[in-house]
Amino acid sequence: MAALENPADLDEREREALETLLKRLADDEFVLAERYTEWQVRAPSLESDLALANNAQDELGHARLWYDVLEDLGFEEQELVYERDPADFRHATLVELPFEEGDWADAVLRSYLYDAAEELRLEALEDSSYPKIADRVGKIQSEEAYHLEHAQNWVERLADGEEGHQRLQDALDRLFPHALTLFEPVDPDVETDIVDLGLRDATLEELGEEWLSIVVPYLESLELELPVSSQVDDDTFEITEEMLPEKRGRDGSHTDAWADLHDELTHTYRDLGRSETTKIMEKPE
Amino acid sequence: MSSEIPDPDADATPCAYTDYREGEGAEELPATGEDATGVEADVWDALYGIEDPEMPISIVDLGLIYGVTLEDGHAIVDMTLTYSGCPARDMLTEQVQETAADVEGVDGAELRLVWSPEWTIEMVTEQGKEDLREFGLSI
Numbered sequence: 001m002a003a004l005e006n007p008a009d010l011d012e013r014e015r016e017a018l019e020t021l022l023k024r025l026a027d028d029e030f031v032l033a034e035r036y037t038e039w040q041v042r043a044p045s046l047e048s049d050l051a052l053a054n055n056a057q058d059e060l061g062h063a064r065l066w067y068d069v070l071e072d073l074g075f076e077e078q079e080l081v082y083e084r085d086p087a088d089f090r091h092a093t094l095v096e097l098p099f100e101e102g103d104w105a106d107a108v109l110r111s112y113l114y115d116a117a118e119e120l121r122l123e124a125l126e127d128s129s130y131p132k133i134a135d136r137v138g139k140i141q142s143e144e145a146y147h148l149e150h151a152q153n154w155v156e157r158l159a160d161g162e163e164g165h166q167r168l169q170d171a172l173d174r175l176f177p178h179a180l181t182l183f184e185p186v187d188p189d190v191e192t193d194i195v196d197l198g199l200r201d202a203t204l205e206e207l208g209e210e211w212l213s214i215v216v217p218y219l220e221s222l223e224l225e226l227p228v229s230s231q232v233d234d235d236t237f238e239i240t241e242e243m244l245p246e247k248r249g250r251d252g253s254h255t256d257a258w259a260d261l262h263d264e265l266t267h268t269y270r271d272l273g274r275s276e277t278t279k280i281m282e283k284p285e
Numbered sequence: 286m287s288s289e290i291p292d293p294d295a296d297a298t299p300c301a302y303t304d305y306r307e308g309e310g311a312e313e314l315p316a317t318g319e320d321a322t323g324v325e326a327d328v329w330d331a332l333y334g335i336e337d338p339e340m341p342i343s344i345v346d347l348g349l350i351y352g353v354t355l356e357d358g359h360a361i362v363d364m365t366l367t368y369s370g371c372p373a374r375d376m377l378t379e380q381v382q383e384t385a386a387d388v389e390g391v392d393g394a395e396l397r398l399v400w401s402p403e404w405t406i407e408m409v410t411e412q413g414k415e416d417l418r419e420f421g422l423s424i
Contacts, residue, residue, distance in 0.1 A: 057372075058369065060370050061368065061370025062369055064369070064370075065400065068398075134401075135401035136401070138400070138401055139403040139404075140369065143369060
């Protein structure tokens with residue numbers, strides 16, 4: 001597969017595929033980070049508070065690495081983050097849902113479902129035909145490995161106690177359909193282009209089935225029950241239309257929670273009439 | 286009182302998650318500009334003067350600068366950050382770009398933020414490791 005070296009040489013189809021892929025990646029990370037920060041000073045222990053805050057900072061860093069690549073297509077960071085129409089965000093609904101109040105099981109299960117998916121999609125980007133994508137994958141993987149370890153450690157700890165197990169089960173019932181939207185298309189034709197152009201070397205369908213083949217046996221080993229059956233036979237899984245929630249995120253349809261979150265996160269920017277983001281300065285100017 | 290506090294587990298290890306993975310170095314890194322000459326060497330010298338915002342160590346010894354090239358008086362600096370979520374990113378990259386541009390004989394400078402190979406602790410120079418130990422880090 002020929003590398004797509006120079007952004008100026010991309011044709012319309014290539015640009016759209018690249019933009020779509022990057023928005024999927026960046027928006028997931030950005031919105032999840034926004035939600036994680038709600039736990040700051042509220043997590044069940046100082047250590048878990050620090051860990052989740054740190055994961056949020058990682059996700060913001062990763063969002064920024066992907067938004068940086070979108071700048072190749074003429075976008076600017078403040079447009080992408082603060083000035084974009086909320087309906088143009090392409091994240092999965094899993095990351096926009098509010099946490100059930102005070103429910104740590106929701107946070108750790110969500111993290112597990114998401115990080116298991118992220119591991120697979122990063123693998124599928126290692127040899128991306130767009131060099132700037134491939135070059136960023138290693139850095140992100142080195143930071144993400146800790147997230148998955150952290151999430152699994154907590155899921156297993158909670159599954160071990162009666163109340164924790166029940167909370168995990170409730171969170172799974174609520175979150176699982178939304179986790180499936182991680183593998184939904186923004187636009188089916190553009191998703192085909194993403195793979196045909198070598199930007200990512202696995203289809204959404206393949207990623208979704210692989211993810212199910214990992215998370216379903218894992219959750220069942222903890223005696224958690226999946227709210228819907230995705231198992232075709234012993235080792236084959238698939239996502240079907242009836243398993244999915246009404247709002248899918250990727251296609252621009254979002255839950256009401258997203259409108260509220262977007263309003264909140266852009267509030268200060270609008271309120272202060274900003275046209276650019278502020279920076280940490282060595283000396284105040 | 287004390288009877289309510291459970292006995293510590295004899296097999297417990299202190300914080301299982303403090304795992305400073307060492308990672309792999311890259312053959313040509315850390316780059317320190319020791320073979321550079323002329324204006325290129327002056328750019329390296331100037332960059333040596335920039336410290337990490339959190340620790341008393343030169344960013345060159347920390348291994349953040351991957352390369353300096355000069356083309357017709359125009360300096361190109363390849364640089365990485367230790368951490369993707371570094372909140373001092375803009376501050377540091379602007380400082381590096383301005384410092385390189387201010388060197389006598391340099392007409393302009395461009396900074397390229399690169400992420401591959403990813404920074405690891407192996408990219409810190411021996412001098413840098415000494416500075417970090419002095420600061421109190423075990424490395």
